[in-house]
Amino acid sequence: MNGIQSDIQFFQILFLVFLICAILLLILSIVLFFKFDIKKTFYLKTGRSGRMELKEISQKNENDKHKKQRKIIPMPDTKKTEKLSPTVSLYDMEKTQKEKNDKDVLQRKEPLARFHIIRDIMIIHSQENI
Numbered sequence: 001m002n003g004i005q006s007d008i009q010f011f012q013i014l015f016l017v018f019l020i021c022a023i024l025l026l027i028l029s030i031v032l033f034f035k036f037d038i039k040k041t042f043y044l045k046t047g048r049s050g051r052m053e054l055k056e057i058s059q060k061n062e063n064d065k066h067k068k069q070r071k072i073i074p075m076p077d078t079k080k081t082e083k084l085s086p087t088v089s090l091y092d093m094e095k096t097q098k099e100k101n102d103k104d105v106l107q108r109k110e111p112l113a114r115f116h117i118i119r120d121i122m123i124i125h126s127q128e129n130i
Helices: 002-035 039-045 049-066 091-108
Strands: none
Touching: 002 039, 039 049
8 A cells, every 4th residue: 555655645746746837837938928929920920910000090091081181283384385396306305415414424523422541451361471
């Protein structure tokens, strides 16, 4: 009988040890669940967060729709526009525009970019001694 009772006590102690380990791991998993924000990751994986964002945006648009009225943009005056003559081609127009831009760049006295060399460093990656 002593052998069986000692085995029962041993298994009861093992049960308690593993029960405590299980409770500690459950607490750890709950803490990590909130620390790593697993709920957000689950929502991203299932697409639920996208649906929630679309719902929020549509509600915001509904609220903004009532607040704002459409602005009327006046049409440009048609009398101010010019008609191109059929003898002028777009190629010629682009060519003249490019020539104007080239002349502007050549006539400019200051450089386009301003780079100043502060110091000159040379790095050589070799085994040779110079």
